[in-house]
Amino acid sequence: MRPTHPPRRAANDEPQHPQAPLYHAWLASRLAKGVPLTPGAQRPVSRAHVELAVAIARRSCRSVLALLCQLHPWRLTAMVAMDLFRGVFPAFRGYSQALIINELQTVISSGNFLCERLFRLIATELLRVALESCFDSFATANEDIIQSSARFVMEYRQMEQRVRMDGPTLADPNIRDLFHESDLFVRSFNGTANFGLFSPLDLLRILTLVSETASHILILWTMTSNRTHLSLLTFSIISYILPLLISWWNKNTEYVDDYQDVKTARATAKQNKMRGMAQSDAYRAEVILFGLGPWILDNWAKARKTTLGLDRRRPFADDHPLGSLLSNINTTGILIALQNIPVVLAMQSSSTTLGSFTLYRSSVESIVFSARQLVQLLRMAYQGVFLMGAFCAAMEVEPRLQPSKEALVPYPRSGKGMSLELRNVSYTYPGSREPALKNVSFSLAAGETLAIVGLNGSGKSTLAHVLLRLLEFDAAGSLRVNGADVRSLAPAELHARCTAVFQGFARLDASVRENTRLDAAGAGPHHPDAFAPACPRNPPHGLSGGEWQRIAVSRAFMRAQRPEVELILLDEPTASLDAHAQNRVFETVDAVSRTADGQRAKTVVFITHRLATARRADKIAMMHHGTVVEFGTHEELLARGGSYASLYNASI
Numbered sequence: 001m002r003p004t005h006p007p008r009r010a011a012n013d014e015p016q017h018p019q020a021p022l023y024h025a026w027l028a029s030r031l032a033k034g035v036p037l038t039p040g041a042q043r044p045v046s047r048a049h050v051e052l053a054v055a056i057a058r059r060s061c062r063s064v065l066a067l068l069c070q071l072h073p074w075r076l077t078a079m080v081a082m083d084l085f086r087g088v089f090p091a092f093r094g095y096s097q098a099l100i101i102n103e104l105q106t107v108i109s110s111g112n113f114l115c116e117r118l119f120r121l122i123a124t125e126l127l128r129v130a131l132e133s134c135f136d137s138f139a140t141a142n143e144d145i146i147q148s149s150a151r152f153v154m155e156y157r158q159m160e161q162r163v164r165m166d167g168p169t170l171a172d173p174n175i176r177d178l179f180h181e182s183d184l185f186v187r188s189f190n191g192t193a194n195f196g197l198f199s200p201l202d203l204l205r206i207l208t209l210v211s212e213t214a215s216h217i218l219i220l221w222t223m224t225s226n227r228t229h230l231s232l233l234t235f236s237i238i239s240y241i242l243p244l245l246i247s248w249w250n251k252n253t254e255y256v257d258d259y260q261d262v263k264t265a266r267a268t269a270k271q272n273k274m275r276g277m278a279q280s281d282a283y284r285a286e287v288i289l290f291g292l293g294p295w296i297l298d299n300w301a302k303a304r305k306t307t308l309g310l311d312r313r314r315p316f317a318d319d320h321p322l323g324s325l326l327s328n329i330n331t332t333g334i335l336i337a338l339q340n341i342p343v344v345l346a347m348q349s350s351s352t353t354l355g356s357f358t359l360y361r362s363s364v365e366s367i368v369f370s371a372r373q374l375v376q377l378l379r380m381a382y383q384g385v386f387l388m389g390a391f392c393a394a395m396e397v398e399p400r401l402q403p404s405k406e407a408l409v410p411y412p413r414s415g416k417g418m419s420l421e422l423r424n425v426s427y428t429y430p431g432s433r434e435p436a437l438k439n440v441s442f443s444l445a446a447g448e449t450l451a452i453v454g455l456n457g458s459g460k461s462t463l464a465h466v467l468l469r470l471l472e473f474d475a476a477g478s479l480r481v482n483g484a485d486v487r488s489l490a491p492a493e494l495h496a497r498c499t500a501v502f503q504g505f506a507r508l509d510a511s512v513r514e515n516t517r518l519d520a521a522g523a524g525p526h527h528p529d530a531f532a533p534a535c536p537r538n539p540p541h542g543l544s545g546g547e548w549q550r551i552a553v554s555r556a557f558m559r560a561q562r563p564e565v566e567l568i569l570l571d572e573p574t575a576s577l578d579a580h581a582q583n584r585v586f587e588t589v590d591a592v593s594r595t596a597d598g599q600r601a602k603t604v605v606f607i608t609h610r611l612a613t614a615r616r617a618d619k620i621a622m623m624h625h626g627t628v629v630e631f632g633t634h635e636e637l638l639a640r641g642g643s644y645a646s647l648y649n650a651s652i
């Protein structure tokens, strides 16, 4: 089920999704009475939702079942056969036990205590129990293997798709919710009806229940030889079902829609945020220092009360005297007592033995129990369909920055670095009113060094993300990389030509070697790993901010040495470094960006607040309010006497 590429989308337009009907059917299912449901919330059983469930099931069932069937076709076939067979066991059990009871009754009433037949029946029953448990353990082992492989494959698909996604795709809240529900679907493969999640493998439970019910009906059919028996059977079934219907009715009258409204959804999000702040070590120092504890607790408590419904007035039984009276009468108990009437009546009939009566009763009980379970499983299956739809729709989502096959061009390698040409590049963060970048235009030749400077919030990091093709800028703008339109390059191919240090660099929870992806064989002449702090493999007390930054810089430099890398982008790479380390960073940048004979081979872009380091660059871009207000060499900008000159003069 490889997805087709989505039609090209103008930036900031409504997202386009391949096989849009499935995605849109899933999206439509997330509305209940016009209110958006939180991810994972139960869909109501309305006509519109049932129609959507059918549409989703038709589009997604086949691909999921095909995926499962590929795993272990023989094991899966055996699992279906064994589950069908398992359903017949309870009827067998009842029959065998009835024979024993009958024999016992005969022995006692005849006074003939030669129990040879009784012992034979008991031995057969023991053999049956042993065979049943052998069969059960074999079936369970087989199921476990299928269950685990299915879970692995589903999780793998999910992870594979997650890591493919780019920022603009995941910035869409609907896509995030889609992945959330897809995650729930994957988790449903944990075992039978795991935590209320229903996987397609749980459909086999329905098969077992159906075969169980059928075998019990068969037994009852053979036992129901005359009209007295038929009316007994009808009476028994009604007396079993009635209490269930009454308890179901009682539950349903106090049933409040279990889907959450917008208020609850917001409260859930807030509650999770507050819990995260209370639990995270990252916030600990600020929470203590600024005394944020009571504020966190207060916000959490308000949100939690909303999600628990404690902030709503609940109707009490005494608001409705009749309701209170009805709830005080234990109708269920009375009706259960009625179930004994058939016992008395059956015992009056000369054709009824104690054994056949026991079998009769246990079969009726099992049928009612199976019917209950069937209803519950069908309800779960109904919810499971929407999660399965989310999984299939999530598998079809294409990263938004990925060009269509027709538009795709290979990366035009220059060998001298990456030339960049921006024309009217603008970008607004989702949910923001003000653009973070406004009509940014400048050109940088291959191999040149550019310093981006400007006040806080002027758009420097946003521009860096645009240059690295991590954000999609507005359709009106253009960015050409070595002459090619960046929108026609595969982001993965472009990223392979870049290395970067980000302002909020990743502090990977791994060894220093893994953090820098250090490979001794790949270490080049400049030994950029020298920036990585010398620390034990598993530092017991963590690292300082500067040490972490040295790791991030090392990571970027390790990659910078690869011949295919043509752009080195550093967002405040020395903010936490001491003066010596700062100088070494810039010396290394200069070294790794040149060939052995000193020719420039890589373009370098760095963002800095230290204007003394900016002057090392060939060109400087001065940013203000999201746009490049001055562009040129250090000397040119100083001579102009504008914003850069005033910032520079203020810094020295």
Ligand SMILES: Nc1ncnc2c1ncn2[C@@H]1O[C@H](COP(=O)(O)OP(=O)(O)OP(=O)(O)O)[C@@H](O)[C@H]1O
Pocket (backbone or CB within 6 Å): 429, 430, 432, 436, 454, 455, 456, 457, 458, 459, 460, 461, 462, 463, 503
């Ligand atoms: N994820 C985001 N969502 C919404 N707005 C954002 C986001 N990131 C940045 N912004 C806004 O975009 C503008 C530019 O931010 P950016 O980080 O690019 O500035 P900067 O020049 O790098 O700042 P600094 O020097 O402080 O690092 C700011 O107004 C900021 O509030």
